[in-house]
Amino acid sequence: MRGGWGLRWPDAVVWAVLLVPLVPGALGDPVELAGGLLLLTAAVVLFRRYPVWTVCGLVAAAAVPALALVPTVTNPPWVWPFLAAGVFGFRAGRWVAEPVPVPVAAVLLAGLPVSVLADGVARGGFGLLFGVYDWFVLVLVVLAVVLGPWLAGRYLRLRADLSAAGLDQAALLERTRIARDMHDSLGHEWGLVALRAAALEVAPDLPERHRVAARELREGVAAATERLQEVIGLLGPRDEKPDVAALIDRATAAGMDVEWTPAEPSPEAVERVVHRIVREGLTNAAKHAPGAPVRVRVERGYTGTTVTVANGQSTREADASAGGTGLADLADQARLLGGTLTAGPRDDGFALVAELPHDARPVKAARRGLLGVARTPLLAGTSVAVLALALYAVVGANNSLDPATFDQLRLDAPQADVEALLPPFQILGDPERMLPDPPRGADCRYHWSREQTDDRLFHRLCFAGNRLVLKETFPRGAISGAGR
Numbered sequence: 001m002r003g004g005w006g007l008r009w010p011d012a013v014v015w016a017v018l019l020v021p022l023v024p025g026a027l028g029d030p031v032e033l034a035g036g037l038l039l040l041t042a043a044v045v046l047f048r049r050y051p052v053w054t055v056c057g058l059v060a061a062a063a064v065p066a067l068a069l070v071p072t073v074t075n076p077p078w079v080w081p082f083l084a085a086g087v088f089g090f091r092a093g094r095w096v097a098e099p100v101p102v103p104v105a106a107v108l109l110a111g112l113p114v115s116v117l118a119d120g121v122a123r124g125g126f127g128l129l130f131g132v133y134d135w136f137v138l139v140l141v142v143l144a145v146v147l148g149p150w151l152a153g154r155y156l157r158l159r160a161d162l163s164a165a166g167l168d169q170a171a172l173l174e175r176t177r178i179a180r181d182m183h184d185s186l187g188h189e190w191g192l193v194a195l196r197a198a199a200l201e202v203a204p205d206l207p208e209r210h211r212v213a214a215r216e217l218r219e220g221v222a223a224a225t226e227r228l229q230e231v232i233g234l235l236g237p238r239d240e241k242p243d244v245a246a247l248i249d250r251a252t253a254a255g256m257d258v259e260w261t262p263a264e265p266s267p268e269a270v271e272r273v274v275h276r277i278v279r280e281g282l283t284n285a286a287k288h289a290p291g292a293p294v295r296v297r298v299e300r301g302y303t304g305t306t307v308t309v310a311n312g313q314s315t316r317e318a319d320a321s322a323g324g325t326g327l328a329d330l331a332d333q334a335r336l337l338g339g340t341l342t343a344g345p346r347d348d349g350f351a352l353v354a355e356l357p358h359d360a361r362p363v364k365a366a367r368r369g370l371l372g373v374a375r376t377p378l379l380a381g382t383s384v385a386v387l388a389l390a391l392y393a394v395v396g397a398n399n400s401l402d403p404a405t406f407d408q409l410r411l412d413a414p415q416a417d418v419e420a421l422l423p424p425f426q427i428l429g430d431p432e433r434m435l436p437d438p439p440r441g442a443d444c445r446y447h448w449s450r451e452q453t454d455d456r457l458f459h460r461l462c463f464a465g466n467r468l469v470l471k472e473t474f475p476r477g478a479i480s481g482a483g484r
Helices: 009-026 030-046 051-069 080-095 101-123 125-201 208-235 244-253 268-288 326-336 362-396 403-408 415-419
Strands: 258-261 294-300 304-311 340-345 350-357 443-449 458-464 467-474
Touching: 009 030, 009 080, 030 051, 030 080, 051 080, 051 101, 051 125, 080 125, 101 125, 101 362, 125 208, 125 362, 244 258, 244 268, 244 294, 268 294, 268 304, 268 326, 268 350, 326 340, 326 350, 415 458, 415 467
Parallel strands: 258 294
Antiparallel strands: 294 304, 304 350, 340 350, 443 458, 458 467
């Protein structure tokens, strides 16, 4: 899919569908409406050529207003980019091979200092903590709204790839069957024809001109049989039977130091990938670590095969030319089997390790492949959720103001004296968005009441000129949904 600028009818459908949440929410703001239309059109136009960066751009467009303009993710000013990022995230997972989580993570990490700075300017010292909490919420929203659809699209792509691989294997088996039928039937009959022609050719009572015709018939049958063998070769299996031992023998004969631990043969589809992995590992070792010892190990279990190709440090100058796409292609082949392939430094050398399950049915293999892709985002999301809950709990346990302390506070009291009586943290939320405006230029604090009733849910204290200028108590109905 990637690489073209041309628009297709699905792009027009996506553009029209995303107008539904965009236009109603932006009708009162011409700048927001124009910016949304421009962003949506650019995303539709650029997606086919730059799919991953389109998703990242939409995530950034959603994150910046949520973190910097309000600032709070709990009440984002612009919800539409989150929906658009989810739609394009699904399309990226479905149609392109490039991974989305790492670039999106980079965008989110860039948003952390923005969130801390924006909340710090708006809320003072507590704003630094509030900015971290806001960022945690943003990460969890993006994981659910963007990476969730991307994983769904990725699953559909993996399943389609595996189904296509199954069809290719079925076609190969059908070609093999046809080739065998032709060899068994036509080859046998033509062999009989050639035998009879040869008998006529040497018959003593046959005229010379008939013997010449018999010889020509025999030669024609031989030529046709040879052509049949060529056709059978085209119809039959394209690859020779994989033989890992032969690869090891050739590498050893070429002077490589190879330690070889064989195993019982795996299913044919797995054995072919094992053969390719060993070949690629030996090629990489010869190219990038000449003279290094190489260890090849194939371990066949009941449900899968593990293949490892590891080499030590080079003892001679390595080939400095750029590498090809061999490892990426092998990773795709392992993924099509529902397995995994990792490559990287290990024990002062380099190792190529593949886990290949024997059951490569599309649904199960696609699920295994999806779990491999989703493992890192899920771990990151779990870590962020745990940290957010921990922060929420710590702040929630230390942001309640005792009603008796509130009652003893006097207007025009010095700010330092008042703050000495306040709890260390404030409400993690935005109650100010639902309350009457405080005095112009005032810096306000918001604390839950330690003894909450319908008439007394939380307090607001505002300072100006280093003095307490406003103290208010709000009932339960004043706000809804403020975080603790």
